[in-house]
Amino acid sequence: MDKRKLCIQRRSSLSKTERLLKEKAITNCVLPFLKGKIGIYISIRNEVDVYAFIKDQFDLYIPKMLDDVTIGFYSDHEEKIQGKFSTIEPIGIHEEKDLDVILVPVVGFFKNYRMGYGKGYYDRYLKDSPALKIGVAFDVQEMEFEVKATDVPLDMIITETRILR
Known part of the structure; x- marks a missing residue:
């Protein structure tokens, strides 16, 4: 089994009760870093769901696929539709380019690098x-896992037990 599939399988193996407790712990660790305009994702495929805990408390922007290689962030208050890859996306009228914080979904992580689903959308966005x-x-x-030249290091990775910087 490849590493990406194994990480997804591990993430999916958590019970609903375990997942909820861990997501609350992760959210509590994330809260002190949230300020201004926040890019966040709506979780799919058993990703960590921070959105559910903070959706009514902050100025949130969620990603929308603009083309086959690019994402942009749009207000969470916009109407949403199901996008490519079963993601929930805003219809997207005004793209927000000045985000203060971006919460990034993770398939797997090693040091301060993330493994995503392999298409590079987030790495292309985060690099600039x-x-x-x-x-x-x-x-x-x-x-x-092997870190590629195109992988963008994150400022931190937050889990239910620690903050990696």
């Missing part, structure tokens, strides 16, 4: 963003 980049993951998603 001055925002604080925070990956959120469960401890079970940690796995050594």
Whole structure:
């Protein structure tokens, strides 16, 4: 089994009760870093769900696929539709380019690098963003992998038990 599939399997193996407790712990660790305009994702495929805990408390922006290689962030208050890859996306009228913090979904992590689903959308976006980049993951998603030149290091990865910087 490849590393990406193994990380997804580990993440999916958590019970609903375990997941909820761990997500609350992760959210509590994330809260002190949230300020200004926050890029966040709506979780799919058993990703860590911080959105559910903070959706009514902050100025949130969620990603929308603009083309086959690019994402942009749009207000969470916009109407949403199901996008490519079963993601929930805003219809997107005004793209926000000045995010202060971006919470990034993680398939797997190693040191301060994330493994995503393999298409590079987030890496392309993050490489030019001055925002604080925070990956959120469960401890079970940690796995050594080869870091590619195109992988963008995150400022931190927050799990239910620690903050990696």
